[in-house]
Amino acid sequence: MIESDSRILDVGCGPASIAVGLARWAHSGHVTGIEVTDEILATAAATVAEAGAANVTLANESVYELPYDDGSFDVVYAHQVCQHLSDPVAAISEMARAVRPDGRVAVRDSDYSTMIFQVSAACAAAARYEMAIIRGTLPARGRMASRRRRACR
Structure with a gap:
């Protein structure tokens, strides 16, 4: 080709x-x-x-x-x-x-629409926590990124 x-x-x-x-x-x-x-x-x-x-x-x-x-x-x-x-x-x-x-x-x-994603419960919880901080519904605690990295390994 x-x-x-x-x-x-x-x-x-x-x-x-x-x-x-x-x-x-x-x-x-x-x-x-x-x-x-x-x-x-x-x-x-x-x-x-x-x-x-x-x-x-x-x-x-x-x-x-x-x-x-x-x-x-x-x-x-x-x-x-x-x-x-x-x-x-x-x-x-x-x-x-x-x-x-x-x-x-x-x-x-x-x-x-045909893809399937599998995420651990800990990773999903960390992502929800991060989104809550971004939306302003939770105060930032300073460890968000490291918490998500550890949970999503």
Whole structure:
């Protein structure tokens, strides 16, 4: 799927750790990471600079209106993005438009409604205690974080 000269779009690139990894695979290609806030893009830019990933560019763009021609990318990738979108179907359609006809749109998201979390009673009690302090219904005692760390091991 990913060749050394692949053109890849990383939708919702976050801190760009995945974009940097993709750029290593596509070392003769190019990765474009997009996000919707300058604050996140600043973090991404620091990650890209630290990695020395010269084949990564970052842009403030919306997945709903990608400013790229049809078929511009070999791969369009979105990791944990769709869960944050109001219209994920429209976003995936736009991703499909931007990928070449024989390219790939790869989407990885979690379905939190099917996940099961098991937490010890002590950990749950410590979390409730912490939330009560945050809400102001209990006074802070100064040991909240250490209490929760011990209980949630």
